[in-house]
Amino acid sequence: MAAGGKKKREPARSAGPKPRQNTPLFFLLAALLLLFGGYYDWTALLAGAVLALLLAAATWRAGGLVLPKGPEVWLLGGVALCSLVTVPFALSPGMALIGALRWVAALLLLLYTATFTGAERAIILDSVARLGAVMAAISIVSFCYTLLSGGEDANGRIDGFFEYANTYALFLLVCLVLLLLKENRHWSDWPAMGVLLVGVFLSGSRGVWLLLAGVGVFLALRQLTVKGKPMPVLLGVGAVVLLGGLAVVLSGGLVLDRLAAMTLESSSLNGRLLYYLDGLTILIDHPLGVGAGGYLYVQPLVQTGPYILKSIHNEYLQAALDGSVLAGALLLALAAVLIFRRGTPLRQRLAVILLAAHACIDFDFRFFGVLALLLVCGCPRESRTIPLPRRALAAAGGVLAAVLGFFTVPYTLSFLGNAGGAYALWPWDLSLAEERLQSCADLEEAGEIADRILEITDTSMLAWDCKFAQAAAETDYETMAECRYRYLRLNPYRPEVYEEMTALLENACREDPAGLEIYQMLAEKTGALLEEVYERTSPLAYRIVDKPDFSFRPALLERLQRIETRE
Numbered sequence: 001m002a003a004g005g006k007k008k009r010e011p012a013r014s015a016g017p018k019p020r021q022n023t024p025l026f027f028l029l030a031a032l033l034l035l036f037g038g039y040y041d042w043t044a045l046l047a048g049a050v051l052a053l054l055l056a057a058a059t060w061r062a063g064g065l066v067l068p069k070g071p072e073v074w075l076l077g078g079v080a081l082c083s084l085v086t087v088p089f090a091l092s093p094g095m096a097l098i099g100a101l102r103w104v105a106a107l108l109l110l111l112y113t114a115t116f117t118g119a120e121r122a123i124i125l126d127s128v129a130r131l132g133a134v135m136a137a138i139s140i141v142s143f144c145y146t147l148l149s150g151g152e153d154a155n156g157r158i159d160g161f162f163e164y165a166n167t168y169a170l171f172l173l174v175c176l177v178l179l180l181l182k183e184n185r186h187w188s189d190w191p192a193m194g195v196l197l198v199g200v201f202l203s204g205s206r207g208v209w210l211l212l213a214g215v216g217v218f219l220a221l222r223q224l225t226v227k228g229k230p231m232p233v234l235l236g237v238g239a240v241v242l243l244g245g246l247a248v249v250l251s252g253g254l255v256l257d258r259l260a261a262m263t264l265e266s267s268s269l270n271g272r273l274l275y276y277l278d279g280l281t282i283l284i285d286h287p288l289g290v291g292a293g294g295y296l297y298v299q300p301l302v303q304t305g306p307y308i309l310k311s312i313h314n315e316y317l318q319a320a321l322d323g324s325v326l327a328g329a330l331l332l333a334l335a336a337v338l339i340f341r342r343g344t345p346l347r348q349r350l351a352v353i354l355l356a357a358h359a360c361i362d363f364d365f366r367f368f369g370v371l372a373l374l375l376v377c378g379c380p381r382e383s384r385t386i387p388l389p390r391r392a393l394a395a396a397g398g399v400l401a402a403v404l405g406f407f408t409v410p411y412t413l414s415f416l417g418n419a420g421g422a423y424a425l426w427p428w429d430l431s432l433a434e435e436r437l438q439s440c441a442d443l444e445e446a447g448e449i450a451d452r453i454l455e456i457t458d459t460s461m462l463a464w465d466c467k468f469a470q471a472a473a474e475t476d477y478e479t480m481a482e483c484r485y486r487y488l489r490l491n492p493y494r495p496e497v498y499e500e501m502t503a504l505l506e507n508a509c510r511e512d513p514a515g516l517e518i519y520q521m522l523a524e525k526t527g528a529l530l531e532e533v534y535e536r537t538s539p540l541a542y543r544i545v546d547k548p549d550f551s552f553r554p555a556l557l558e559r560l561q562r563i564e565t566r567e
Contacts, residue, residue: 019119024054025112026124029372030131037162037171038368041098042411047368048105049404051112056397058115064387068114068380070341073107075334076375079319080104082327083292090291091298091457094428098411099292099322101404102368108400110375118345118381125178125348125377132175133192135161136199139168143202144250156254157204167364169203172196173212174351174373180219181347194243201247204258206268207361211354216240218350270543272313272361274305277538279312279321289324293431297459305541306493306548311363318363335359338378348377427452434462443470461490477508478515481522488526492533495552501526502559509566516566523563530557 032038032047059065067073083100090096113121139160160168176196179189200212220233248255281302282290290298295318296310312318316335320328335356339349355374358364365371407426414422414432423436433453440446450466458464464487471479484501491497505519505526512519534550541548 019117019123021123023116023120023124025116025376026127028054029124029128029369029376032369032372033128033131033135033171034161035369036367037164037167037370038372039162039164039366040411040415041102042408042415044102044105044368045098045404045408045411047372048101048108049401049408051105051108052397052401052404055108055112055115056394056401058112059388059393059397060390062115062385063390064385065393066111066115066383066385068110069382069384070380071337072334072378072380073110075330075337076103076107076110078330079323079327079334080107082289082330083323086289086291086323086327089288091294091459092291092428092430094426094432095293095430096291096322098407098429101407102292103323104400105368105404106371106375109372110379113376113379114383121376121379122183122345125351126182128373129175129178129182130189130192132172133179133195136172136175136195140195140199140202140250147250147252156251158199158202160199160203162367164367165203166205166207166358166362167367167370169200169205169208170211170354170358170362170364171370171373172199172203173208173215174354174377176200177215177350177354178347181350194239197240197243198247198250201244201255202251204251204254206258206262206266207358209259209262211358215350215354265543267543267545270540271305271307271545274538274540274544275307275309275312276314276317277540278303278305279314279317283317283320283325286321287325289320289322289327292322293429295321297430297457300490300492301459303492304536304538305544306546307544311366313362315359315363315365338374341378341380343381344378351377423449430456430460434460437462437466443473446470458486459490461487464490477504477512478518481505481508481515481519485522485525489529492529493548495549498526498530498552498556502556502563505563506559509563520564520566523560527557527560527564 028047028050032043035043038044038047080100080103083096083103087093087096087100116124139158143158157165158168159165160172162168162171173196176193179185179193179196182189200208216236220236223229223233244255278299279295282295282298285302286298293310295312296308299307299309312321316328316332318328319331335352338344338352339356341349344352352374355364355370355377365374410422410425410429410432413419413425414435419432419435419439422432426432430453433449433456437446437449437453440449446466447470450460450463450470453460453463454467464483468480468483468487471477471483481501481504484504488497488501502523505523508519509516530553534553537548
């Protein structure tokens with residue numbers, strides 16, 4: 001015993017290795033979120049290349065491959081495999097391969113996340129949430145500066161770093177939940193949550209507002225029934241009302257206008273129902289999928305309303321359209337497993353629910369940073385290490401990084417505006433070919449590119465427009481009429497294109513009487529197409545903002561009839 005009768009204080013025993021701080025996984029997530037949320041292909045592919053190297057280094061240290069316990073890896077791997085299998089049969093194999101590689105990158109991220117402990121992931125999510133608050137603050141300041149300087153925002157809503165308001169609002173809401181349910185909150189977390197909440201309101205995203213309301217009701221009931229403390233609930237309601245009022249003032253009333261438009265008759269709701277029904281029609285015709293990116297080119301042939309979409313605004317249906325019905329089912333199963341997995345902390349489970357639910361009405365997983373956030377939040381806490389040869393794993397990681405790194409180059413060039421360089425490196429991607437076609441000043445070269453596109457698919461509007469211009473330069477009326485009809489088939493709801501087609505046929509009949517039979521046949525097909533589109537148009541199409549306009553139909557059919565009966 002020490003002098004004075006006091007015992008010596010024993011050193012505290014270590015509870016285990018100290019959680020890693022400032023990890024590569026956080027910096028990777030931060031980079032993705034700041035770079036448009038990882039929307040563009042080059043960001044997702046570059047992230048995949050980096051992940052391949054990080055995973056190779058982690059497996060070298062662990063002496064084998066670290067696999068999370070559960071079916072998540074196999075479900076996500078199944079989605080990637082289905083997407084790869086679809087590539088040879090896709091509308092554009094080049095685009096489909098890139099879509100598949102994005103899923104491969106997601107699989108790499110899940111595997112790399114499994115190398116971190118639960119405590120380390122919690123620290124990463126804390127940092128992501130604080131980053132989200134900083135991003136929201138910058139977005140709000142920029143929004144206010146635009147208003148005060150007399151400028152006008154494109155739609156009066158905060159698009160933020162993602163340049164898409166709905167998914168950006170979803171990200172801010174997830175950050176809000178991560179801070180709200182944080183175990184050891186710092187005083188700075190409270191103003192951060194206020195900033196995030198204002199950002200969610202200013203986004204004008206009604207779907208996210210509904211999720212916010214659901215979260216609020218759940219947490220209020222939990223607070224009242226489990227903890228029996230009404231005061232935090234009253235303070236929370238007061239804060240929401242106060243910050244919501246601030247957002248109304250800052251938005252000039254837009255928040256209230258969009259809130260009032262939340263009805264079953266809203267254009268957004270009916271539009272999405274229209275997209276989904278048309279998408280199911282495509283899926284019935286193409287159960288193996290059309291490959292990533294193919295949906296944009298197939299939709300005009302079946303659509304029952306006027307719209308042009310790159311994504312169908314439902315990630316599970318989109319996965320099915322891209323990589324087969326099985327791929328869509330596997331992605332849906334993955335979301336269910338992540339939601340209902342036992343042992344997941346409440347805040348992470350709630351974040352997964354928000355991300356998985358909103359993916360039913362938007363293209364959130366197209367933003368690779370958001371998909372990565374879903375996987376980090378839902379990754380199982382337990383894992384196992386499968387001993388494998390270190391050199392083989394390192395070599396596999398290097399090869400995969402090289403492949404993903406190579407494909408990063410053309411899409412980076414495309415993003416920077418170098419369409420020629422991107423097309424030269426990867427000409428099998430239809431979107432890159434069309435970018436090159438648009439940037440091509442020489443009509444002859446453009447015609448050659450258009451021919452190569454049409455060898456892949458006859459559903460490229462740009463290619464048919466180019467062939468029309470080439471025929472017009474040679475005053476070839478027959479080719480002009482055929483190309484314009486092909487273009488019309490891909491624009492079935494545009495009155496001006498019907499008008500252009502009819503005027504062209506009338507002029508061709510006068511200037512080139514030798515081709516009268518061809519022009520009469522095309523006039524008959526144009527009238528039949530118009531009648532088919534008119535008949536198949538869904539009642540939902542008349543409930544959206546861009547309603548179909550058939551007021552020109554009687555007069556145009558009469559003109560086409562005169563061409564058909566011309567002698």
